[in-house]
Amino acid sequence: MDEFHREGDVLHCEDVPLADIANSAGTPAYVYSHAALYRSYRELDEAFDGLDHMVCFAAKANGNLAVLRALASFGAGVDIVSGGELYRAMRAGFDPKKVVFAGVGKTEAELMAGLGERILLFNVESAAELEHLERMANVYGKRARVALRINPDVEPETHEHISTGHGGSKFGVAVEEALALAERIKGYRCVDLIGVHQHIGSQITKPEPYKESVEKSAALVDELRSRGFDIQYFNIGGGLGIKYKDEETFSPKELVDAIRPTLEATKTKIICEMGRYIAGGAGVLLTSVIYRKKSGGKSFLVADAGMNDLLRPSLYDAHHEVEAVGPNGSLESADLVGPVCESGDYLARDRELPDAREGDVLAVMNAGAYGFSMASNYNSRLKPAEVMVRGERWSVVREREHYSDLVRGELVPAFL
Numbered sequence: 142m143d144e145f146h147r148e149g150d151v152l153h154c155e156d157v158p159l160a161d162i163a164n165s166a167g168t169p170a171y172v173y174s175h176a177a178l179y180r181s182y183r184e185l186d187e188a189f190d191g192l193d194h195m196v197c198f199a200a201k202a203n204g205n206l207a208v209l210r211a212l213a214s215f216g217a218g219v220d221i222v223s224g225g226e227l228y229r230a231m232r233a234g235f236d237p238k239k240v241v242f243a244g245v246g247k248t249e250a251e252l253m254a255g256l257g258e259r260i261l262l263f264n265v266e267s268a269a270e271l272e273h274l275e276r277m278a279n280v281y282g283k284r285a286r287v288a289l290r291i292n293p294d295v296e297p298e299t300h301e302h303i304s305t306g307h308g309g310s311k312f313g314v315a316v317e318e319a320l321a322l323a324e325r326i327k328g329y330r331c332v333d334l335i336g337v338h339q340h341i342g343s344q345i346t347k348p349e350p351y352k353e354s355v356e357k358s359a360a361l362v363d364e365l366r367s368r369g370f371d372i373q374y375f376n377i378g379g380g381l382g383i384k385y386k387d388e389e390t391f392s393p394k395e396l397v398d399a400i401r402p403t404l405e406a407t408k409t410k411i412i413c414e415m416g417r418y419i420a421g422g423a424g425v426l427l428t429s430v431i432y433r434k435k436s437g438g439k440s441f442l443v444a445d446a447g448m449n450d451l452l453r454p455s456l457y458d459a460h461h462e463v464e465a466v467g468p469n470g471s472l473e474s475a476d477l478v479g480p481v482c483e484s485g486d487y488l489a490r491d492r493e494l495p496d497a498r499e500g501d502v503l504a505v506m507n508a509g510a511y512g513f514s515m516a517s518n519y520n521s522r523l524k525p526a527e528v529m530v531r532g533e534r535w536s537v538v539r540e541r542e543h544y545s546d547l548v549r550g551e552l553v554p555a556f557l
């Protein structure tokens with residue numbers, strides 16, 4: 142059963158009417174379903190059945206502590222890209238042995254923090270990073286376990302902003318450079334090269350780019366082994382797409398079936414690090430209509446959530462379905478816009494939307510990934526509340542910000 146469903150006329154998250162949450166927690170508010178997180182995690186985990194594997198959650202998709210804690214409790218690992226995400230992951234209770242750390246710009250402080258926690262793998266993205274890691278590990282008497290992130294130069298056919306595995310992108314290193322880095326590691330004292338990593342992009346809706354890239358990366362695993370490296374891990378990245386509108390998507394099982402023989406042949410532990418697939422469908426953004434307005438022959442629903450709460454429509458022209466949390470009434474052609482002073486501030490444009498009245502609550506669907514985690518305080522707007530539902534229980538898992546949060550850390554110096 143879909144965890145966001147109608148009972149009678151009323152939209153529910155699991156057993157809780159979303160209107161109840163809007164009434165007591167207020168809007169805008171993100172609402173996450175524990176059962177949906179579990180279902181998508183399990184689907185991935187089961188898809189890899191028969192292979193030694195670990196499903197990681199990409200914390201950038203949704204770093205809320207309750208979401209991370211839920212995933213840690215299911216047995217997931219975590220993919221991080223900053224010291225802040227490492228901090229969250231540790232606070233949420235992830236085993237450091239299940240932490241993989243990617244990112245092109247890890248600072249020395251971040252490398253040190255990862256070494257200090259003895260994380261499973263640094264996914265190294267450049268010669269300079271490798272050099273820093275060796276030096277830091279040397280100075281602090283640690284060992285750095287490393288996977289080389291390769292750029293397999295495939296076209297994942299997704300939005301250009303979320304495509305990462307093509308030649309000329311800032312991510313990873315080309316296969317030839319990976320081999321050169323590996324040779325350099327032979328002269329290092331504190332770095333163990335034990336993995337190969339790739340991540341080709343996000344919201345990928347066809348298995349072919351995975352197949353092509355996994356074959357290239359698997360060939361690198363073989364080559365590194367033949368050069369004497371004990372390659373134990375192969376991280377195939379994240380990127381599995383979800384259905385926002387009418388995209389043809391494919392399941393975790395279809396993904397793994399397409400690449401299973403190649404994965405098996407590597408005789409490695411397979412890691413995947415999905416964000417959107419695990420959390421995207423597990424969350425909605427509740428927003429209230431503040432005003433209705435007509436302008437230039439168009440109808441606008443002005444909502445209390447805007448691009449600072451959910452950036453995806455403005456940034457990627459992304460589509461999110463919009464539903465009334467109350468009874469499904471008639472539809473009208475309108476834009477759902479926010480209060481932010483930008484023409485690009487919209488949640489839905491030129492759409493058939495619920496014919497909502499002032500005060501009605503709408504749910505912006507599939508907003509559990511890259512929703513709150515990309516939220517900002519632009520226009521000095523307060524970041525929204527976050528709520529987790531489990532069965533018939535629910536709880537605020539992040540309070541709506543207060544005005545005092547907006548100026549926390551700001552100082553007016555004496556010379557003013």
Ligand SMILES: Cc1ncc(COP(=O)(O)O)c(C=O)c1O
Pocket residue numbers: 199201202220243244340342343344378379380381414415416417418510
């Ligand atoms: C290195 C890395 N791994 C995993 C992910 C998660 O991607 P997705 O949410 O599409 O699964 C990302 C997202 O950009 C990433 O950069």
